[in-house]
Amino acid sequence: MQNDKEEDFGNIKKLIKMVQHDYPQFRVIEGKKFAFRPPKTIIVGPFAPFCELTFLHELGHALCGHKCFRLDLERIKIENEAWDKAKALAAIYKVPIDEDYIQDELDSYREWLHKKSRCPNCGLTRYQTTDSLYHCPRCESFAG
Numbered sequence: 037m038q039n040d041k042e043e044d045f046g047n048i049k050k051l052i053k054m055v056q057h058d059y060p061q062f063r064v065i066e067g068k069k070f071a072f073r074p075p076k077t078i079i080v081g082p083f084a085p086f087c088e089l090t091f092l093h094e095l096g097h098a099l100c101g102h103k104c105f106r107l108d109l110e111r112i113k114i115e116n117e118a119w120d121k122a123k124a125l126a127a128i129y130k131v132p133i134d135e136d137y138i139q140d141e142l143d144s145y146r147e148w149l150h151k152k153s154r155c156p157n158c159g160l161t162r163y164q165t166t167d168s169l170y171h172c173p174r175c176e177s178f179a180g
Contacts, residue, residue, distance in 0.1 A: 048087050051129055052080065055095060062098050072097035072118075074104070088131045089122060089138070096121030107164055108149050115145050 052064055067079035070087070072094045080091060096118035105111045119138050126133045153162050155172040162170040 048080075048083065048091065051088050051091060051131065054129060059095070062095070070094050072102065074102065086134060086137045089126060089134065092122040092125045092129065092131060093118050095125060106166070106168060108152060109164065112145055112149060115142060
């Protein structure tokens with residue numbers, strides 16, 4: 037008798053096979069972690085909880101046509117879009133949706149953005165301009 041882990045591993049393999057049939061334009065390869073590499077490669081990482089949902093998230097990036105982002109805030113936007121697409125795909129492929137997991141994943145990007153935008157000198161939230169540089173309204177007003 038298979039244990040739950042082996043059964044789950046079989047489920048992700050079945051899902052990948054179905055997705056490859058439905059979306060032959062994308063290549064699915066194994067790697068160290070789940071990722072989408074534009075324009076057509078989806079990397080499948082090692083077995084972990086929610087790997088089916090994570091795979092659908094990466095497929096979501098592919099289907100949304102995500103390539104890159106210039107501003108860090110754009111990254112938050114594309115991550116949200118990919119999770120929205122993953123939820124729609126989960127309904128089609130009958131993959132359970134765990135909203136807590138999705139929010140935890142999105143929180144990691146929100147926390148990353150919060151840390152990155154914090155001014156190391158005064159702690160105020162900085163803003164990013166189209167040249168991708170961060171500026172502090174307090175420190176730069178005194179420096180000018």
